[in-house]
Amino acid sequence: xxxxxxxxxxxEFLNKAVKPVLVAGSKLRVAKAQQAFVELADACGFPxxxxxxxxxxxxxxxxxxxGTYWGAVSTNFxxxxxxxxxxxxxxxxxxxxxxxxxxxxxxxxxxxVLVDFNRVTVGNGPSFGWVFxxxxxxxxxxxxxRNTTALENYRRIFVPPSIPLRHENNEPLRVNILFKHxxxxxxxxxxxxxxxxxGKGIGRL
Numbered sequence: 001x002x003x004x005x006x007x008x009x010x011x012e013f014l015n016k017a018v019k020p021v022l023v024a025g026s027k028l029r030v031a032k033a034q035q036a037f038v039e040l041a042d043a044c045g046f047p048x049x050x051x052x053x054x055x056x057x058x059x060x061x062x063x064x065x066x067g068t069y070w071g072a073v074s075t076n077f078x079x080x081x082x083x084x085x086x087x088x089x090x091x092x093x094x095x096x097x098x099x100x101x102x103x104x105x106x107x108x109x110x111x112x113v114l115v116d117f118n119r120v121t122v123g124n125g126p127s128f129g130w131v132f133x134x135x136x137x138x139x140x141x142x143x144x145x146r147n148t149t150a151l152e153n154y155r156r157i158f159v160p161p162s163i164p165l166r167h168e169n170n171e172p173l174r175v176n177i178l179f180k181h182x183x184x185x186x187x188x189x190x191x192x193x194x195x196x197x198x199g200k201g202i203g204r205l
Contacts, residue, residue, distance in 0.1 A: 009126055013087065022089050023051060023091065037091055039137070049075075050065075066081055072101055087112075156174055156175065
């Protein structure tokens with residue numbers, strides 16, 4: 001009964017969200033729930049982030065992977081996506097001074113689904129005991145509507161390190177394309193100022 005009630009409450013909570021995300025913590029290892037977590041991500045389409053202590057528990061080549069969530073020092077663009085979500089599922093997190101950057105995470109309890117080793121808490125609402133992580137994730141994957149909004153938002157703003165994206169003909173201007181022009185302009189000016197201070201060799205740039 002507890003498992004079914006937890007799954008129903010969580011599914012109702014997440015299926016109403018516009019841009020939910022998944023965040024993996026270190027307790028995935030203890031629960032042996034890595035595979036169930038990935039299967040949930042495959043089924044629901046949410047982006048995947050990991051906490052620093054969860055490195056290595058989720059494949060970083062997964063198409064939904066967006067980086068390490070670590071508050072103000074998160075992977076570029078990962079923190080923005082997680083903290084702007086209207087629902088986040090933290091699976092097996094360990095919140096301490098280190099993982100929360102001095103307890104400075106911009107996570108709101110009313111948007112949080114907290115999945116622990118044997119307990120699930122949904123927002124400010126109910127908390128379900130003796131609900132085990134692997135069983136819960138497996139059952140939840142069958143109840144969630146597919147939602148890739150947050151993942152699409154991430155891909156729209158993401159700029160690969162040192163590899164600015166191309167702007168195709170007749171394509172709307174996006175934030176990451178704008179970053180490309182800023183990056184190229186800045187780098188060109190850096191070269192001129194540091195290697196060609198008198199304007200020599202400009203024609204080779």
